[in-house]
Amino acid sequence: MALSHMATSSSSSRSNLLKPLTAVLSCTLPHRRTISSDSTTTLTIETSVPFTAHKIDEPSRSVETTPKELLTFFRHMALMRRMEIAADSLYKAKLIRGFCHLYDGQEAVAVGMEAAITKKDAIITAYRDHCTFLGRGGTLLEIFAELMGRQAGCSRGKGGSMHFYKKEFGFYGGHGIVGAQVPLGCGLAFAQKYSKDEAVTFALYGDGAANQGQLFEALNISALWDLPAILVCENNHYGMGTAEWRAAKSPSYYKRGDYVPGLKVDGMDALAVKQACKFAKEYALKNGPIILEMDTYRYHGHSMSDPGSTYRTRDEISGVRQERDPIERIRKLILFHDLATEKELKDTEKEVRKEVDEAIAKAKESPMPDPHELFTNIYVKDSGLEVFGPDRKELRYALP
Amino acid sequence: MAGSVSGSRRIMGRLLKCGYGYGNGFLRQFSTSSSDGKSLNLYTAINQALHIAMESDPRAYIFGEDVGFGGVFRCTTGLADRFGKNRVFNTPLCEQGIVGFAIGLAAMGNRAIAEIQFADYIFPAFDQIVNEAAKFRYRSGNQFNCGGLTIRAPYGAVGHGGHYHSQSPEAFFCHVPGLKVVIPRSPKEAKGLLLSSIRDPNPVVFFEPKWLYRLSVEEVPEHDYMLPLSEAEVIREGNDITLVGWGAQLSIMEQACLDAEKDGISCELIDLKTLIPWDKETVEASVRKTGRLLISHEAPVTGGFGAEISASIVERCFLRLEAPVARICGLDTPFPLVFEPFYLPTKNKILDAIKSTVNY
Numbered sequence: 001m002a003l004s005h006m007a008t009s010s011s012s013s014r015s016n017l018l019k020p021l022t023a024v025l026s027c028t029l030p031h032r033r034t035i036s037s038d039s040t041t042t043l044t045i046e047t048s049v050p051f052t053a054h055k056i057d058e059p060s061r062s063v064e065t066t067p068k069e070l071l072t073f074f075r076h077m078a079l080m081r082r083m084e085i086a087a088d089s090l091y092k093a094k095l096i097r098g099f100c101h102l103y104d105g106q107e108a109v110a111v112g113m114e115a116a117i118t119k120k121d122a123i124i125t126a127y128r129d130h131c132t133f134l135g136r137g138g139t140l141l142e143i144f145a146e147l148m149g150r151q152a153g154c155s156r157g158k159g160g161s162m163h164f165y166k167k168e169f170g171f172y173g174g175h176g177i178v179g180a181q182v183p184l185g186c187g188l189a190f191a192q193k194y195s196k197d198e199a200v201t202f203a204l205y206g207d208g209a210a211n212q213g214q215l216f217e218a219l220n221i222s223a224l225w226d227l228p229a230i231l232v233c234e235n236n237h238y239g240m241g242t243a244e245w246r247a248a249k250s251p252s253y254y255k256r257g258d259y260v261p262g263l264k265v266d267g268m269d270a271l272a273v274k275q276a277c278k279f280a281k282e283y284a285l286k287n288g289p290i291i292l293e294m295d296t297y298r299y300h301g302h303s304m305s306d307p308g309s310t311y312r313t314r315d316e317i318s319g320v321r322q323e324r325d326p327i328e329r330i331r332k333l334i335l336f337h338d339l340a341t342e343k344e345l346k347d348t349e350k351e352v353r354k355e356v357d358e359a360i361a362k363a364k365e366s367p368m369p370d371p372h373e374l375f376t377n378i379y380v381k382d383s384g385l386e387v388f389g390p391d392r393k394e395l396r397y398a399l400p
Numbered sequence: 401m402a403g404s405v406s407g408s409r410r411i412m413g414r415l416l417k418c419g420y421g422y423g424n425g426f427l428r429q430f431s432t433s434s435s436d437g438k439s440l441n442l443y444t445a446i447n448q449a450l451h452i453a454m455e456s457d458p459r460a461y462i463f464g465e466d467v468g469f470g471g472v473f474r475c476t477t478g479l480a481d482r483f484g485k486n487r488v489f490n491t492p493l494c495e496q497g498i499v500g501f502a503i504g505l506a507a508m509g510n511r512a513i514a515e516i517q518f519a520d521y522i523f524p525a526f527d528q529i530v531n532e533a534a535k536f537r538y539r540s541g542n543q544f545n546c547g548g549l550t551i552r553a554p555y556g557a558v559g560h561g562g563h564y565h566s567q568s569p570e571a572f573f574c575h576v577p578g579l580k581v582v583i584p585r586s587p588k589e590a591k592g593l594l595l596s597s598i599r600d601p602n603p604v605v606f607f608e609p610k611w612l613y614r615l616s617v618e619e620v621p622e623h624d625y626m627l628p629l630s631e632a633e634v635i636r637e638g639n640d641i642t643l644v645g646w647g648a649q650l651s652i653m654e655q656a657c658l659d660a661e662k663d664g665i666s667c668e669l670i671d672l673k674t675l676i677p678w679d680k681e682t683v684e685a686s687v688r689k690t691g692r693l694l695i696s697h698e699a700p701v702t703g704g705f706g707a708e709i710s711a712s713i714v715e716r717c718f719l720r721l722e723a724p725v726a727r728i729c730g731l732d733t734p735f736p737l738v739f740e741p742f743y744l745p746t747k748n749k750i751l752d753a754i755k756s757t758v759n760y
């Protein structure tokens with residue numbers, strides 16, 4: 001299952017990942033001033049790079065935020081980062097089995113999107129779902145317990161890493177078949193529109209998934225029926241070991257909807273993501289679907305069996321970390337505006353570390369699902385099948 | 401739990417190595433010499449077969465997700481370097497497109513060898529396989545066909561694969577006249593059966609037991625050889641009960657046979673190899689001898705290919721049967737993440753069924 005021997009030739013020769021970190025520090029506040037961390041004073045900050053639009057006028061680069069929001073972004077992204085690194089260790093310790101795909105590097109997409117929408121809006125995504133779930137309001141305990149296949153998990157230990165769900169927070173999960181969740185998103189959006197919820201669906205998919213036929217079917221039906229569906233391509237530039245340009249004739253995913261408008265967004269800038277999602281929601285409620293291409297990056301390999309360093313250069317990875325890291329961007333903003341001290345931010349990082357450790361300890365105490373759960377949830381009623389005895393050799397069927 | 405099962409599978413890997421040395425009658429029959437073998441694992445044997453297929457036919461092509469880099473299981477390693485990227489190439493992530501493209505390529509008289517990364521991901525291509533590939537010859541009155549098409553896909557449990565890296569979808573394809581479905585049990589078999597599948601003038605779905613890619617090691621002749629399709633093989637002779645299986649499950653069944661032997665039960669074990677069209681005669685002859693039949697596969701029992709074998713053999717051997725046909729298969733549940741050992745047809749389940757069938 002390893003991707004470890006993949007050819008590396010020219011994998012980054014056509015990549016354009018290392019745009020300079022412009023404009024992080026440019027903002028409309030001309031001088032420093034101290035603002036207490038819970039303050040709701042409005043700050044206006046320019047996005048790192050301009051939006052690029054397809055068949056639509058792009059939103060303003062000036063994003064309104066507050067000190068509180070920036071500090072929350074910092075905390076949430078630090079928590080996500082820590083959580084994924086802990087999952088990596090748990091996997092290596094064989095406490096997590098199955099397939100596990102980590103999100104570190106892409107955190108700004110999860111937090112930025114959440115900041116623009118409400119829990120009435122729906123999110124549906126693929127298998128790289130841990131942080132999206134956390135962003136929706138899932139708990140660390142639910143995450144680690146699910147990863148380890150325990151009862152306290154968000155899918156009661158039955159789904160594992162790729163199958164997180166949280167209905168009450170509008171999180172429709174966690175899907176393993178590449179591309180399959182996007183038409184589902186259209187169905188969610190239709191239901192929202194029909195019941196006049198004034199809510200939208202964000203259907204997330206990767207740059208690799210963008211080449212599945214289902215994507216184009218979903219685009220057509222959502223445009224045909226003016227569905228409030230926002231198709232979010234999380235372009236981390238690789239589908240497993242395949243660089244985007246090897247798989248897509250046009251890697252401008254925001255333009256791939258042809259008749260559907262699109263916006264290319266710096267997915268490493270939580271504020272840009274927030275601005276784009278707010279804009280897209282307003283647009284979709286009035287007009288129908290829109291594509292958001294989030295230009296982002298995954299630091300880890302594709303899954304735990306991929307070291308992630310054979311089809312891209314180490315320089316590329318460390319370059320993105322240095323130039324575009326979503327957490328560092330927010331840290332710099334916070335420090336520049338004196339919203340917190342370096343020490344305070346370090347303390348936050350220590351706190352989230354502790355939170356993660358505590359959640360893991362708790363998750364480990366949660367028991368495995370009851371063996372009977374193998375047969376529940378196949379149909380509404382139990383399937384009527386029971387197994388028991390040593391090695392579960394005995395079978396008994398009863399009509400449900 | 402998962403640990404104990406993968407542990408037993410590992411022993412089985414060694415068993416395979418020494419245990420499947422016999423029953424190579426076909427090899428002697430089909431190969432020009434049998435002494436030039438090298439110890440190979442299953443994915444390397446597949447890789448060798450693909451090299452030979454490409455070497456021996458300039459109109460052969462290999463493609464699929466990441467195959468140009470060797471594929472996730474390394475089966476296509478070195479092929480792009482050797483034969484160039486016009487004949488060995490990566491496709492985008494689009495199974496329906498991959499198979500449709502392969503059918504068209506094959507219809508022009510080429511050998512199209514398509515890889516689907518995991519059998520779990522073959523379903524987006526299901527329509528192309530069932531409605532286009534399988535019926536092309538029939539509905540065009542033999543003007544067109546895609547006989548050069550071979551679809552390779554790794555299938556089956558690996559110990560902790562969860563819902564979408566573990567399934568055994570062979571039965572879906574066995575319901576489709578016009579297709580052949582082939583599943584090898586070991587490296588030597590894999591090489592010979594894959595070459596036959598690629599060269600067979602009918603579309604073939606070739607499922608590879610991914611649990612055995614690295615685990616199963618045996619001597620594999622280096623030269624070009626083929627093993628016949630639609631011929632089952634008795635890989636272990638016995639008198640009391642016939643066991644039929646394919647792919648990775650055979651090694652579990654063989655362990656059960658060895659344990660049953662300690663209790664004085666003599667089991668005959670048959671590798672079906674080709675699921676459609678299948679070799680009823682070999683199975684029938686065996687059941688006529690033993691009077692009992694047990695079938696085992698990883699896929700869920702209901703609607704699994706075991707049901708078809710069972711019905712056919714009951715039709716043919718009704719009066720000879722001394723016990724109901726036993727099916728020890730996956731449970732009728734989705735492939736679980738936890739409790740995989742409960743789901744799987746483990747050695748002990750098979751052993752119990754052997755005993756109760758023999759003592760019926």
Ligand SMILES: Cc1ncc(C[n+]2csc(CCOP(=O)(O)OP(=O)(O)O)c2C)c(N)n1
Binds near residue numbers: 177207208240302493
């Ligand atoms: C239908 C299907 N084909 C293949 C796979 C195997 N697979 C899982 S993820 C993946 C790459 C997807 O890349 P992308 O859409 O860019 O998402 P990312 O992993 O980068 O988040 C592949 C090929 C799958 N899960 N489903």
Ligand SMILES: [Mg+2]
Binds near residue numbers: 206234237239
């Ligand atoms: Mg990607």
